[in-house]
Amino acid sequence: MEGRWTGISTVLVILAGLAASGSSYQILEGPKNATVLEGSEARFNCSVSQGWKLIMWALNGTVVLSITPSEPIITNDRFTSASYEEGGNFISEMIIHDVQLRDAGHIKCSLQNSDRDASAFLSVQVMGELLIPGDDLVAIEDKPCNVTCHARGWIPLPGISWEIGVSVSHSSYYSVLEPDDLQSAVSVLTLTPQGNGTLTCVATMKGLNAHKSVTVNLTVIPPPLESSYEREIRKSASVKTNKETFEKNLESGRENLGYRSDEPRTANLASFAPVSSESSVREQHSNRQPYQGPDRRWWGPAGRPQVSFSVASPRTCASIFHHRP
Numbered sequence: 001m002e003g004r005w006t007g008i009s010t011v012l013v014i015l016a017g018l019a020a021s022g023s024s025y026q027i028l029e030g031p032k033n034a035t036v037l038e039g040s041e042a043r044f045n046c047s048v049s050q051g052w053k054l055i056m057w058a059l060n061g062t063v064v065l066s067i068t069p070s071e072p073i074i075t076n077d078r079f080t081s082a083s084y085e086e087g088g089n090f091i092s093e094m095i096i097h098d099v100q101l102r103d104a105g106h107i108k109c110s111l112q113n114s115d116r117d118a119s120a121f122l123s124v125q126v127m128g129e130l131l132i133p134g135d136d137l138v139a140i141e142d143k144p145c146n147v148t149c150h151a152r153g154w155i156p157l158p159g160i161s162w163e164i165g166v167s168v169s170h171s172s173y174y175s176v177l178e179p180d181d182l183q184s185a186v187s188v189l190t191l192t193p194q195g196n197g198t199l200t201c202v203a204t205m206k207g208l209n210a211h212k213s214v215t216v217n218l219t220v221i222p223p224p225l226e227s228s229y230e231r232e233i234r235k236s237a238s239v240k241t242n243k244e245t246f247e248k249n250l251e252s253g254r255e256n257l258g259y260r261s262d263e264p265r266t267a268n269l270a271s272f273a274p275v276s277s278e279s280s281v282r283e284q285h286s287n288r289q290p291y292q293g294p295d296r297r298w299w300g301p302a303g304r305p306q307v308s309f310s311v312a313s314p315r316t317c318a319s320i321f322h323h324r325p
Contacts, residue, residue, distance in 0.1 A: 025051035030118020046109035054112035128153030149201035166197030
């Protein structure tokens, strides 16, 4: 009986010793929240007082790295450690290499034989694809057209802006979600170009000093001229309208045949035959509106087409291609 009590007493002494040793060290400063890009490194520090026996690092509840006073215990090559001394205290650093989206979550530093721990949160962002359809674009001078930029597979969605390296009379843009993919966005740039240059779409990660950009060349061509046949038709229509208006005014007016003016006859004729305002407006706009006909094609060297689009409604800046349709 006496031997049994002696054994129990020994166990109690050992447990008391462990409790006493455990209470002599503590976590002084835990890890901080971090946001990193997928594929990069994430680092977390845990500062503890002297006397510690074992430091454990856990990711989402699973221990991925253990540190002893003599060496680290590495079970996964993606999780390694570094250590520092500062003011008599020990700093353990856990390094996560090639961070994956699945690594996002809670990071915890804890000590053996201690109920003390410290936690942080790891956020992982994904830089996806950025593209402007078409390598090179062509637009008609002083005619509005649209250029689209697609950001696909980004987490979270980036902010999208444009750098316009061409002379324009107007430009604006807006961004919306892709209809069939909530992890992708499209930015639409509307511009009225007046000269050649470059257009750059820039996607910026939120919360990180990271961005991606894509640039395309924009070539501006003069508006297509009307054919001589169309000009003759418009001219004939204008002359006919003026003649009919003049004759109508003569019929409806009351000319005093006994009166003779000292001014030239042409002045009186001009007062009887004002140019039709409708005809005048139509003639003015005819030089600015594009030809409402079939698609036109501009041909490059060796008879190879360089751009094809409808000049009747150039809503999207056309892409240059290098094959005969």
